[in-house]
Amino acid sequence: MAERKREKRDPEQRRAEILAAAFACFAERGFAATRMEDVAARAGIAKGTVYLHFPDKERLFIDLVSGIASPILGEVGGMVEKDAIPARAAVAMFYSIFKREVLETERRHLLRLILAEGPMFPVVTEFYYREIITKGLAILRIVLARAAARGELRNPAVADVPQLVMAPALMSIVWATLFEGYEHLHAQKLFDTFLDTLFVPQGGAI
Amino acid sequence: MAERKREKRDPEQRRAEILAAAFACFAERGFAATRMEDVAARAGIAKGTVYLHFPDKERLFIDLVSGIASPILGEVGGMVEKDAIPARAAVAMFYSIFKREVLETERRHLLRLILAEGPMFPVVTEFYYREIITKGLAILRIVLARAAARGELRNPAVADVPQLVMAPALMSIVWATLFEGYEHLHAQKLFDTFLDTLFVPQGGAI
Amino acid sequence: MAERKREKRDPEQRRAEILAAAFACFAERGFAATRMEDVAARAGIAKGTVYLHFPDKERLFIDLVSGIASPILGEVGGMVEKDAIPARAAVAMFYSIFKREVLETERRHLLRLILAEGPMFPVVTEFYYREIITKGLAILRIVLARAAARGELRNPAVADVPQLVMAPALMSIVWATLFEGYEHLHAQKLFDTFLDTLFVPQGGAI
Amino acid sequence: MAERKREKRDPEQRRAEILAAAFACFAERGFAATRMEDVAARAGIAKGTVYLHFPDKERLFIDLVSGIASPILGEVGGMVEKDAIPARAAVAMFYSIFKREVLETERRHLLRLILAEGPMFPVVTEFYYREIITKGLAILRIVLARAAARGELRNPAVADVPQLVMAPALMSIVWATLFEGYEHLHAQKLFDTFLDTLFVPQGGAI
DNA sequence: GATGAATGAGCATTCATTCAT
DNA sequence: AATGAATGAATGCTCATTCAT
Numbered sequence: 001m002a003e004r005k006r007e008k009r010d011p012e013q014r015r016a017e018i019l020a021a022a023f024a025c026f027a028e029r030g031f032a033a034t035r036m037e038d039v040a041a042r043a044g045i046a047k048g049t050v051y052l053h054f055p056d057k058e059r060l061f062i063d064l065v066s067g068i069a070s071p072i073l074g075e076v077g078g079m080v081e082k083d084a085i086p087a088r089a090a091v092a093m094f095y096s097i098f099k100r101e102v103l104e105t106e107r108r109h110l111l112r113l114i115l116a117e118g119p120m121f122p123v124v125t126e127f128y129y130r131e132i133i134t135k136g137l138a139i140l141r142i143v144l145a146r147a148a149a150r151g152e153l154r155n156p157a158v159a160d161v162p163q164l165v166m167a168p169a170l171m172s173i174v175w176a177t178l179f180e181g182y183e184h185l186h187a188q189k190l191f192d193t194f195l196d197t198l199f200v201p202q203g204g205a206i
Numbered sequence: 207m208a209e210r211k212r213e214k215r216d217p218e219q220r221r222a223e224i225l226a227a228a229f230a231c232f233a234e235r236g237f238a239a240t241r242m243e244d245v246a247a248r249a250g251i252a253k254g255t256v257y258l259h260f261p262d263k264e265r266l267f268i269d270l271v272s273g274i275a276s277p278i279l280g281e282v283g284g285m286v287e288k289d290a291i292p293a294r295a296a297v298a299m300f301y302s303i304f305k306r307e308v309l310e311t312e313r314r315h316l317l318r319l320i321l322a323e324g325p326m327f328p329v330v331t332e333f334y335y336r337e338i339i340t341k342g343l344a345i346l347r348i349v350l351a352r353a354a355a356r357g358e359l360r361n362p363a364v365a366d367v368p369q370l371v372m373a374p375a376l377m378s379i380v381w382a383t384l385f386e387g388y389e390h391l392h393a394q395k396l397f398d399t400f401l402d403t404l405f406v407p408q409g410g411a412i
Numbered sequence: 413m414a415e416r417k418r419e420k421r422d423p424e425q426r427r428a429e430i431l432a433a434a435f436a437c438f439a440e441r442g443f444a445a446t447r448m449e450d451v452a453a454r455a456g457i458a459k460g461t462v463y464l465h466f467p468d469k470e471r472l473f474i475d476l477v478s479g480i481a482s483p484i485l486g487e488v489g490g491m492v493e494k495d496a497i498p499a500r501a502a503v504a505m506f507y508s509i510f511k512r513e514v515l516e517t518e519r520r521h522l523l524r525l526i527l528a529e530g531p532m533f534p535v536v537t538e539f540y541y542r543e544i545i546t547k548g549l550a551i552l553r554i555v556l557a558r559a560a561a562r563g564e565l566r567n568p569a570v571a572d573v574p575q576l577v578m579a580p581a582l583m584s585i586v587w588a589t590l591f592e593g594y595e596h597l598h599a600q601k602l603f604d605t606f607l608d609t610l611f612v613p614q615g616g617a618i
Numbered sequence: 619m620a621e622r623k624r625e626k627r628d629p630e631q632r633r634a635e636i637l638a639a640a641f642a643c644f645a646e647r648g649f650a651a652t653r654m655e656d657v658a659a660r661a662g663i664a665k666g667t668v669y670l671h672f673p674d675k676e677r678l679f680i681d682l683v684s685g686i687a688s689p690i691l692g693e694v695g696g697m698v699e700k701d702a703i704p705a706r707a708a709v710a711m712f713y714s715i716f717k718r719e720v721l722e723t724e725r726r727h728l729l730r731l732i733l734a735e736g737p738m739f740p741v742v743t744e745f746y747y748r749e750i751i752t753k754g755l756a757i758l759r760i761v762l763a764r765a766a767a768r769g770e771l772r773n774p775a776v777a778d779v780p781q782l783v784m785a786p787a788l789m790s791i792v793w794a795t796l797f798e799g800y801e802h803l804h805a806q807k808l809f810d811t812f813l814d815t816l817f818v819p820q821g822g823a824i
Numbered sequence: 825g826a827t828g829a830a831t832g833a834g835c836a837t838t839c840a841t842t843c844a845t
Numbered sequence: 846a847a848t849g850a851a852t853g854a855a856t857g858c859t860c861a862t863t864c865a866t
Contacts, residue, residue: 011846030322032238036840046848048842057840111380116236116322118384129388154360155403161396163381164403167373170380174317175369178324182335190367197361197370197403212830214865220829242857252831254859263857423825442734444650448861458827460863469861523792528648528734530796541800566772567815573808575793576815579785582792586729587781590736594747602779609773609782609815624843624851632850654836664852666838675836 015053018043022064027109031061031117058121065113065124069132076139087147088199091165094140095191098169103176103187111173137162147199154200168194221259223249228270233315237267237323264327271319271330275338281307282345293353294405297371300346301397304375309382309393317379343368353405360406374400427465429455434476439521443473443529470533477525477536481544488551499559500611503577506552507603510581515588515599523585549574559611566612580606633671635661640682645727649679649735676739683731683742687750693719694757705765706817709783712758713809716787721794721805729791755780765817772818786812 021042025034036057040047054060076097082090102108118125140162148156158164172187179185215223227249231240242263246253260266281303288296308314324331346368354362364370378393385391421429433454437446448469452459466472488509494502514520530537552574560568570576584599591597627635639661643652654675658665672678693715700708720726736743758780766774776782790805797803 028325030236030238030326032236033326035838047840048849049847051841052846112321112324115318115380115383118318119234120236120239125384126388129385133385155399157399158403161392161399163377163391164374164396164400167377167400168370171369171373171376174321174376177321178331179335179339182332185369186367190370193361193363193367194370194373197364212864214829217829241855253857254832255830257858258829440737442648442650442738444648445738447859459861460827461825463862464825524733524736527730527792527795530730531646532648532651537796538800541797545797567811569811570815573804573811575789575803576786576808576812579789579812580782582789583781583785586733586788589733590743591747591751594744597781598779602782605773605775605779606782606785609776626844626850629850653834665836666853667851669837670850 011053014045014049018045018050018053018060019064019067022060023068023106023109026061026064026113027106030113031057031120036060061117062121062123065110065117065121066127068107068110069128076136083146086202087143087150087152088195088202090143091140091198092191092195094143094165095169095195099172099187099191103169103172108173108176111170112177136166140165152199154198158198165194165198217259220251220255224251224256224259224266225270225273228266229274229312229315232267232270232319233312236319237263237326242266267323268327268329271316271323271327272333274313274316275334282342289352292408293349293356293358294401294408296349297346297404298397298401300349300371301375301401305378305393305397309375309378314379314382317376318383342372346371358405360404364404371400371404423465426457426461430457430462430465430472431476431479434472435480435518435521438473438476438525439518442525443469443532448472473529474533474535477522477529477533478539480519480522481540488548495558498614499555499562499564500607500614502555503552503610504603504607506555506577507581507607511584511599511603515581515584520585520588523582524589548578552577564611566610570610577606577610629671632663632667636663636668636671636678637682637685640678641686641724641727644679644682644731645724648731649675649738654678679735680739680741683728683735683739684745686725686728687746694754701764704820705761705768705770706813706820708761709758709816710809710813712761712783713787713813717790717805717809721787721790726791726794729788730795754784758783770817772816776816783812783816 018039022034022039025038025042028034029038036050037047039060040050043050050060054063076094102110114124114128141159144153144159144162144165147153148159153159168190172185172190175185176187224245228240228245231244231248234240235244242256243253245266246256249256256266260269282300308316320330320334347365350359350365350368350371353359354365359365374396378391378396381391382393430451434446434451436454437450440446441450448462449459451472452462455462462472466475488506514522526536526540553571556565556571556574556577559565560571565571580602584597584602587597588599636657640652640657643656643660646652647656652675654668655665657678658668661668668678672681694712720728732742732746759777762771762777762780762783765771766777771777786808790803790808793803794805
């Protein structure tokens with residue numbers, strides 16, 4: 001009978017649990033097709049309880065999508081600091097962090113959510129542009145400019161189109177989301193092949 | 207007010223009008239958030255009329271998403287035939303067709319639809335994998351293999367990961383869909399830069 | 413190609429065809445669950461054509477239910493005339509006509525229709541009370557009174573409750589409609605047993 | 619205006635209220651013509667609340683029609699036990715219970731419902747055949763066989779067609795449902811007259 | 825007359841949100 | 846705080862009826 005009813009909790013923890021449940025639901029079915037009751041059930045609480053932490057479904061979504069991104073940035077930022085390391089290593093690390101933190105995480109569903117619900121939630125799109133894209137591109141721009149200056153790039157013009165470097169990452173997510181079930185895409189190979197294409201060989205010889 | 211009521215039409219034309227309206231609506235708001243009445247209104251017809259052409263919302267969506275892709279394939283396929291032309295030109299043509307037929311068309315919203323609704327409509331995902339991705343990759347694989355054999359690729363390993371060539375196209379759509387309002391991405395420049403990175407310079411000079 | 417389209421017909425015949433189709437449909441599914449299109453399809457005509465003969469669904473139903481009963485009465489009425497024949501024979505004939513004209517005909521579904529839709533169509537109920545019940549009871553009353561006077565009834569009080577004589581007929585229809593599939597009810601035996609109960613044995617023997 | 623809003627209730631009681639309201643509605647207008655909103659309104663609750671207790675309209679109907687019959691059976695069954703009492707008294711009790719429990723109750727509308735919706739709900743028909751008809755006939759068969767053996771029946775053959783005994787009950791309901799407004803039928807008289815016809819007089823004289 | 829595409833009111837059902845407990 | 850029954854607006858779909866052909 002000890003059905004852990006009316007379990008009280010640290011509000012912050014409760015909030016986090018709801019966000020986690022909400023993310024799983026939204027990622028699975030999209031915003032419109034997710035029922036608040038699904039979220040509650042997944043969080044192991046009652047429907048009404050969700051409303052004690054979020055005023056409505058829309059706000060739950062926005063808080064969720066915004067909050068989930070923040071942690072990613074930190075590490076990536078460090079990349080730019082180290083002037084010493086070769087650009088190729090920096091970009092490789094970029095992919096590596098992306099792989100570890102996004103592609104191989106539940107966060108890989110984020111893109112789908114943002115892309116899918118973007119038009120309905122401009123706030124979210126803007127948030128991502130401002131907080132993630134802008135910062136990511138800025139970092140890449142710096143790293144690529146440095147690489148170009150050092151002659152590490154086969155095509156220095158790449159430094160002007162840092163989106164090109166993001167493209168394989170994007171592809172890896174989209175593929176993982178849609179087609180992984182039909183055919184496996186080896187993300188690391190995709191990244192490495194791109195790195196080999198982007199950068200002049202490091203000639204360990206002589 | 208030209209109320210054009212009870213306008214009869216060629217069934218095929220009517221069907222096409224509905225599909226066009228539906229595409230606009232679905233692209234704008236997603237499957238769940240689109241009301242059949244919206245579609246009808248956009249097509250300038252009554253709610254019930256939609257059901258004379260499609261049995262239900264789901265089928266309207268599937269027929270729509272499936273039908274809209276078909277026309278794309280034809281032209282791309284021709285690319286592979288011409289053995290004579292340089293690989294770079296072939297890939298450039300691939301991007302060009304993509305730009306003309308998808309990126310600069312309403313079809314650019316397709317990716318969003320597929321990505322967003324994929325999990326709810328596995329039929330659609332499978333259709334796209336089978337009809338578009340598989341065929342597109344096959345073509346690229348042939349072209350790239352040929353290029354590798356001819357020494358046209360800076361990194362011949364690219365021939366094994368044709369998804370790499372698709373990545374910039376993907377990026378161009380995602381950017382156009384989400385961030386174009388905040389910052390312009392010059393798709394042609396993206397493609398050209400990538401081509402310059404991918405292929406060894408043709409050195410017309412000396 | 414000779415798809416007998418836009419077949420013109422004698423209006424009366426067309427009307428009759430529609431009524432027949434409508435009866436089949438209404439009997440099968442009831443008023444509300446019958447679609448005008450079903451009726452049209454069953455009559456082998458287009459939806460709109462029904463409306464050339466009946467102003468609306470309700471009127472189709474009323475005309476139908478009213479019209480289908482009329483033919484029954486005639487023969488029964490004759491029963492009362494023949495003063496000479498024994499009451500038992502007259503009542504037997506009543507059941508016989510009922511069996512032949514109603515129970516073993518599609519008309520057996522009439523009761524269901526009237527009972528089911530009665531509250532929604534008081535006109536129909538009233539019509540049946542006035543045209544069928546009243547007349548049928550009147551005839552039975554005369555026959556039974558005569559029988560009582562002649563000492564043919566085991567219980568002369570039956571002459572005051574002619575509904576009692578109708579009851580087995582009612583039972584035969586209800587049973588045929590609902591339970592015949594589970595267990596057979598031999599209507600003739602039901603009637604004969606009732607006749608044997610109702611009337612004093614005729615004892616042809618000394 | 620005592621708007622008694624958001625009144626919470628014992629679930630069982632709520633369910634019973636809905637069933638009662640549903641019965642009234644279905645009895646009045648039939649299955650198809652009854653709107654769930656009517657049911658809700660009649661139960662004094664909101665539309666959605668009905669769905670907290672029944673998954674859909676069909677199930678509401680089936681549960682309703684099935685549930686309403688159960689209570690009838692009990693008492694009737696006792697009839698057969700008492701071997702001592704004369705068959706006539708037993709059958710008289712049968713009619714009496716029927717009158718009290720069905721004819722003079724809202725349950726008298728049940729026949730209409732079953733007859734009307736039978737073809738659309740075979741489950742219901744089968745339920746009634748199995749639970750009511752079969753059992754009722756079995757009891758009558760026993761009582762009548764006993765009566766025949768004791769020479770209480772004017773026509774012993776009646777014991778083979780127990781439906782004959784049910785017929786007056788059926789007539790009383792159908793009449794009450796359809797024609798009572800036009801002409802009164804004295805049910806007790808109908809039953810008594812039938813009993814007097816069925817059984818040999820009990821000779822209270824001497 | 826005959827047709828059947830078009831219309832839109834109508835209804836079953838869902839689900840975000842509220843609130844009495 | 847937590848619950849979940851209750852609410853009612855919203856939406857997919859149907860079908861009686863109309864009307865251009």
